Amino acid sequence: MYKVITDPQDALTASNQCPKKHYAFDLAKVWMGEGLILSSGDIWKRHRKLLSPAFTLPIIHSFLDVFNSQAKKLASSMEKHAGKGLFDPFMYLKLNALETFSENYTMPAGSYCVIFPMAATHLDPTWGPEPDKFRPGRWLHGDFRNSKEYAPFGLGKRACIGRTYAMISMKVTLSHFLRHYRVKADMSHLKLNFDFLLKPISGHDIMVTDPDDALTVANTCLHKHFIYDYVRTWLGNGLLTSSGEFWQRHRKLLNPAFTVPVIHNFLSIFNHMAKQLVSELEVHVEQGPFEISPYLRIISFQTFSRTAFGIADDSVKEFAEKYMESSDQVMNMVVYRFQNFLLHSDLIFRLTGLKKKQDHLIKKLDDMANQVIERKKAEMKTANEKKANEWSTTNTRYKPFMSLLLELKNDDTLTDKEIKEEVDTAIVAGFDTTSNCLTCLLVLLGTYPEVQEKMYEEIVEVLGPDRDIEKDDIKRLVYTEAVIKEALRVLPIGPALLRYVDRDVKLKNYTMRADSQVVILARGTHRSPIFGDDVEAFRPERWLDPSVTAVGNNAFYGFSLGKRSCIVFDVINYLYNLIFLRIQ
CATH class of the missing domain: 1.10.630.10 (Cytochrome P450)
Structure with missing residues (x-):
């Protein structure tokens, strides 16, 4: 007292x-x-x-x-x-x-x-x-x-x-x-406060909203913010959490699994899963409002399992439900810990009992990830790789993400631990991001029926009433892509990029000092004057303006920015197109 x-x-x-x-x-x-x-x-x-x-x-x-x-x-x-x-x-x-x-x-x-x-x-x-x-x-x-x-x-x-x-x-x-100067001042608006200031141990974060500065930070500061340490007990040093040479090496090794030609080979899966989603949603037609996000999460998980792991049987849905339940609890604990500065201390975190609960959940997630890995190993070992890897009406071969990982394991390029960490990272980053983006997009389409109608007209014009989308159709869906980009601009799925500044970095009007933390705010960059005077409005037509598309890349990061941008950007973008084509 x-x-x-x-x-x-x-x-x-x-x-x-x-x-x-x-x-x-x-x-x-x-x-x-x-x-x-x-x-x-x-x-x-x-x-x-x-x-x-x-x-x-x-x-x-x-x-x-x-x-x-x-x-x-x-x-x-x-x-x-x-x-x-x-x-x-x-x-x-x-x-x-x-x-x-x-x-x-x-x-x-x-x-x-x-x-x-x-x-x-x-x-x-x-x-x-x-x-x-x-x-x-x-x-x-x-x-x-x-x-x-x-x-x-x-x-x-x-x-x-x-x-x-x-x-x-x-x-x-x-x-x-006073022999040199006369002073002029006004104390009438001066307020003297006596406050107790709680300053974070990590120091103050530097907030960046300028598009050019944002790109400089994204390409220069490749080390992650300290908050990612709280996820590392689960995801280890996967692409999402690792830094430095370790991240560069893994990114280079995994890039071949997400090239455009590989993604084109996923189109048959995307079409199949989009039609499955439409079929499942049919029971709700004319039945009033309902919660759509569970459907989107399950379908996104199943799609990712087919494309990344080559797993296409009915067991995926049950696996997805169990995995999502545990992963949601872990992520909620990570957010809760970040918001409570006392829990930043590992000692206090352990004493609260939250650490024990988190470890139990992570053990469940690890066991499920290991099941996926062992199943894929068995398939490859028994020469069933073709059956596991090919899901295509055209019989076009592709190499799923998991197959690439296991080949790197066989070459002693990656360890079992590194493979497990990349699998965990891929699952979390692959399905949850996609489903959340789809939810936001559908909310916006429901809010702006004129945009939905215009998008529908373009889809019917390009594809007709029910034809599957092919790779040559993607570039013809110009307005559809504009809608997706505008939705990600207005409601960015990643509201901020958090990085650690490991050396002095010169921005336009400020020099960030080494050993500080920086946050790139999507709401700031996405409301840059580059996008016009009505930046608060949802208006897909702005992406049809060449002057915006020519200079707006730095100001827009729907899936991160710079060298550490999302490795599965093209996969998610294709999946969006397919699902919206079917829903329309």
């Missing part, structure tokens, strides 16, 4: 009888150790006695030459601002200073007290009428120099050892300053 003191006599009593510092000062001991400001007890008494001779009046008088010299230097350095309006003098004054060098209550032991000079003792009736007014004349009538009501440099035995030094230094500085 805190004891707040405003009475001058109580303030003096507390200052003299409570020389030990508040525990908050312990936070600065890693910097200043047991200096006079932070030390207590015998250490403080001994040091104070030893250092007092350095701050006697005769010693301070010997500093007058230094005070005069520095005051003149201050006046000279501020000359360039004379007559040019308001400016902030704080840095000049700071550099100049650096260069110059209770009656009705008993406080129980073990408590803390706070003395408020500005809000209380300095407003005591001792100062006469209007104590809150700035009136220097009050000092010409009476002697307040040793008053217990006056505590600008502390009070009692632990008062500032350098208070006389500070007073004389300020007198000299002002004597030179």
Whole structure:
């Protein structure tokens, strides 16, 4: 409990009888150790006695030459601002200073007290009428120099050892300053607050909204923000969470699984799954509003299982439901931990019991991921790879993501642990992102029926009433692609990119210092003037304007930005087109 003191006599009593510092000062001991400001007890008494001779009046008088010299230097350095309006003098004054060098209550032991000079003792009736007014004349009538009501440099035995030094230094500085300048200021709108500021241990995040700066950050800062550490217990060092050379190596190895020619071979799967979704939704026609997201999540998971893992049997749906239930709980715990700064501590996180629950869920997810891996290994071992890998009406062969991983394992390029981590990452990033995007897109289409109608007309014109989409049709669905891009601009599935700054990075008007955290805000870049005056509006037609498409790439990142952009962007984009073609 805190004891707040405003009475001058109580303030003096507390200052003299409570020389030990508040525990908050312990936070600065890693910097200043047991200096006079932070030390207590015998250490403080001994040091104070030893250092007092350095701050006697005769010693301070010997500093007058230094005070005069520095005051003149201050006046000279501020000359360039004379007559040019308001400016902030704080840095000049700071550099100049650096260069110059209770009656009705008993406080129980073990408590803390706070003395408020500005809000209380300095407003005591001792100062006469209007104590809150700035009136220097009050000092010409009476002697307040040793008053217990006056505590600008502390009070009692632990008062500032350098208070006389500070007073004389300020007198000299002002004597030179006011002989050169007249000051204009207005305190009528100045509000003085006394706040306890909780500063994150990790420091403040740098927010970036400028498109060019965003691209610079995305391509230069390839290390992930510390929040990804909370997911690493589950996903390990997969593409989503890894950094540096490890990430570069894995990205290069996995790129062949997501090239456009490979994705073209997924079209038969995309068509099949889109038609399955339409069939499942048919029971809700004319039945009123219903929750569509569970359908989208399941179909996205099944589609990803077929394309990435080559698994096409009915067991996928049951597997998907169990996996999604556990993964949702883990992700909710990650978000909860990030929002509660106390849980950032691994020790506290373990003590709450949340760590045990998280470990149990991750064990379930690991077991399911291992089932997928072992099943695929068995299929490849028994020479059933063709059956497992080919799901195409044209019998076109392709190599699923899982097959590529296991081939890299056989070549000793990847370890079992690395394969498992990439499988977990692929599942999470593959199905959840897709289903969430589809949900947002459908909400927007329902909100803007004119856009839905125009999109429908284009689809029928290109494909007719029920033909499957082929690779040559994709580029003809111009307005459909514009709708998808505009939906991702207005409702970005990844509202922010979070990165760690491992070295100084120069932006347009700011230099990010090494060892800081940076956040690229999609809402900022997606509302850049590049997109026109109506950036808040959902208007797909803006993507048909060549001037926007020519310069808008930096300002738009539906699936991340720069070198670390989403590896499955083309897969998801194709899937969107297919599903919307069927739903329309």
